[in-house]
Structures are given as C-alpha cells and as structure tokens.
Amino acid sequence: MKRTVDDEKLTAYVLGELDDAEKKDVEDAVNGDESLKQALEELKKTAELSTEALGAGDDPSHRLTDAQRKEVRTQARGSGAAARQSSDDGLFSLGNLGSLATSTESPEIGIEIVDDELSGLVDIRSFGGGDQPDEESGINELISIQGSGFTPVLSPTEQKYGFNKKVIGIASAAAAFVIILVVVLVIALSGESDEDIARDATIAALHKQIVDMQKGGAEVDPDAMEALKNQLATAQAEKSKEEVGEDPETAPDEKPVVERKKRASSSTGVKDKNQKASAKSPLSPFEKSSSSAEPAPKKGNSELDALLGGSAKPSKKKSSPKKAKSSPGSSGGVKKSLDRGDVQKGMGSVASRVKRCGQGKSGSVTLKVVISPSGKVVSASPSGSFSGTPVGNCAARAVKSARFPRSQNSLTVRYPFKL
C-alpha cells in the first residue's frame, strides 16, 4: 500500500539511518507483514550488492600516494613550526636544501639542481667556504681576517666618532672591501664544490630547524623533531661516512644584520666543511655537478635563462606572474604562494635533466608536482602518456630535486617539460 513510504523507511533502516524509536517501528511492522519482511530483505541484499559492486571500502588505488600522505601529515603536525620558521627568510633557501637532501630520491639528480639553483645562495656559499682541501685554509684565513679586521675598526668608530673621520672612513671602506673580497673569492673558489656546500648548508639548515624546534618549547612535536634529527643524521652520513659530532646548539641563530649573518653562517659552514674535507666520498653523487670555476651565481642564472627560454613551457599554474619577486632569498617575507615565475625558475633548473630522460625522444612529458611550503618537491609523478614509463619516472625523479622559494602554501602544479 504505502509502498514508497515503506521503501524509504526500509531503506533508511537498512542503511542504519533511523533512530531507535524509528527502528522499532520498522521492526514491529516487518514482524507482522511477510511481504514487508521480504521487501526489507531485498533492499538489504540490494544494498550489499551495490556496495560490493561499486567497490566501496578499501580500494588502494583510490588513496593518496605515500608521499602525498606524508606531506599532509607533516603539514598537519607542523603548521606551528612552519609558521615560526617562515618568518626567518634568511634561512629559507637553506631550509630548501635541507629538504632536498632528505627528500630527493635520486641524489645524483639532486645535485644538479643544487648546482643550477645556487644562484640564490650566494651568502651561504660564501660562508660555507670552498670545499677543496687545499683552498680551505686560505678561505679560513680570509674569513678570520674579516672577523678580526672588522670588529676593531668598528669599535673606534663608535667610541671616538669625531676623532678622525678620515681614518675611520678608510678603515671602514677597507673592511667592506675585505668582506667583498672574501665573498668574491669564495664564490670563485667554490665553483667546483657546489655539492659540498649544498650539503653543508643542508646540515646547517637542519641544525637550525632543530634549534628552532627546541626553542619552540611547548609546540615541539616529538615526531617532527625525530624526523629532523633523522634527516640530519642522513645528511651527515651522506656527507661523510665518519662519525660527525654535531651539536645542534652551534647552529647559527637569528642574524638581523647581513655581516653577522655571514659570519655566523661561515662558522658553521667552515666547521662542516672541515669535517667533510677529509672524507669526500668518491661515490658522492655530487661528483656529477659542473666543475666550472666561473662564479656560481652567474652560471646559475645563465643556465636558468637558457632553460627558461628553451624547453620550459610556461606553467599553467598561476595566472599572475611576478618574476621580480620570485628570486629565492631576496624576498623580505614568505609569500602566500609561489607565483608563476617561481615555478618556472624552479622547474627551469631541472628542465635539462628532464630532457635527458627523454633519451632523444621528442614530445613533452607533463609532471604533476607538489611543492611544499618549504619549497621542496614533495612528490612528482608523470601523467598522461608517460605515466608509468621509464621516461616518465626518470623525469619525475629529476623534478623532485627542484627547489622553490618558501611560501605559506603548498602548491600542486602540472608542468609540461619538453623532451
């Protein structure tokens, strides 16, 4: 009789949508009515079969990838820490390097990116010093000259300002010159050793993160801390197979002044470098990086330009390009999200690597790339015709080593690369 009404009630009953009173009503009605009982059974069976047929429940392919899930969890846990860190833009490229070292599945690819991308890392590089054993002492000297020469000159300046401006002015200029000289020299010397510097920077960055977290007090997430420490251990192990007695407390602290920042970084960098110098692994994947002695920033930029002009298609991602702001390390604060220029630049740095994956094939491979707020590539996977192919996977590995500026939001981009 009231079949539709009954069906609706029965359906709700089958699906567990009724409250206790309604349930009882249905059960009472069903008990006294054989046809209703049959109707209920049919609906129950139909619901079961439907659930089964539609493949409800656990379909592994309908889940995020492990990397994606990990990123979500990291974000879920780390929003507090991330917010703290995001204000420290001075370290943002270091942070990226840190994530690079740990997240890059294929280190040999990662190196190249570091190489290409180092243009934004001039300070880091200069403070880390060259890593060639022979040059090391020279660099240390230079750095210590900077340290000792600078301070005495400044002291008189402050105390006896009116005493002899000329002398002070000359001394200041000399100090500035020494600093510049150190920077230029170290950049020049470091041409062959970007990889080591990058690794040093990675370790410094990890130190920094750990120290930050320790400072964070109540908000410290033990898991995240553990993960960071593991990253640090990994980075150190990579750098040298020897035990390295790192002390997180020695990491550079806040550096409001450029000079201070440089010196603080240099101390860590030099220390790391020293440790590393004796144990440069012949297996180091970084060996592949270019050995050009040309100043790194120039090289990086020119390569980037070439890549951007050549194979990198415009990202379909953001609609409002603002290239000027996209240079890593130059921004005063952390962007809300990466813009087109940022993405192009980051992708451009790995374009040649991706191209090589094509092994002479022509066409384009589109990669879906998830970039975390820290600027690292969380996941990269080929889509379309290259999905699941060696070329696609190679390209994805290559892209994983791309780095981007820090931003407040993660970003997923589908980016086409020419092969």
Add this chain to the structure above:
Amino acid sequence: MAEKPVAKAKWIEVALVRYEQPLIRKAMRITGDLELARDVVQDTFLKLCKADRGKVEDHLAAWLFTVCRNRALDVQKKERRMGRLDDPPAIPEYAADPAEKASQNETLTLVQEALDSLTDEHREAFRLKFQDQLTYREISEVTGRSLGTVSRLITGALCAVRDRLQVGGKLVQER
C-alpha cells in the same frame, strides 16, 4: 592557530582515513585522471591543515567535498586549456575504475543499467552512499540537499537497482 598541533594532526588523520577515498573518487569523476585526483585531494587536505578547525568541523564532509570539487574543476579547466584532457572523463560516474572492478562485473553492470535510467541526482546520492559510504547527513551536506530529499533519492535509486537485480536474477539467486 591556538589549537595544539597534535590534536589537530589527529583530527586531520581521522578525516584523511574517512574521506580520502570518497574524495579521490569524486575528483576522478571530474578530472578523469587518478593522478590528478590524488593531487586534488592532497591539496584539499593540505588546505584542511590550514583551516580553522572550529569553522570546519561541524560540516567537515561538505567542506572537504566542496574544496575538492572546486579544486578538481580548476585542475580540469587547466588541463583542458593545455590540451591534455581532450575528452571529458571517460570514466563512468559511478564506476571509478571499471578495469579494476572486473570481478564484480556482472552485478555492476546491472547496477549501472539501473542507475542509467535515473537522474544525475539519484546517481550522485547513490554513489555517495554505496561507494563512498557517507551517511545521509553527510550526503545532505555534500550535495546541499535536504535530508528528506537525500532519503528519497537514495530510496528511489536503491529500489531501481533492486528491480534491476531482480530481473537479472541476482536477488533470486542469492536468496
């Protein structure tokens, strides 16, 4: 965010377990591509990480599905523009991945036939219920329809499927 990170992380983890698959299926229906769908869903959850839990919690399903849908539509639009999605998703609305469902083919075919005769609203509600295992209330949130409407849609769809299965001998056979 005043909330303790650990508590929020747990909350998000629960949401992830509960809604990950429905959302991926939802995104797949829009984009027609599993990879894209995963990206979309990851974005959705990353957005959830940044969201104010207090403002989202009481309508989490609706929030997630809305964010997911909008993101998926964005992605789809971009893909189209880039010429990578030439055709509309070839994947049937209620069978996200036919190839993987081969074992349930027979019943599935009957279910599909039944659903084909119904409206989009019926199909959507049915899918959210039997594929994604959402409750009426969640379906109501997600679709923006009243609970009564959801109940009617699902009942109508389920009865249609039942009738089709009966004709196909499925129900008789199983009983």
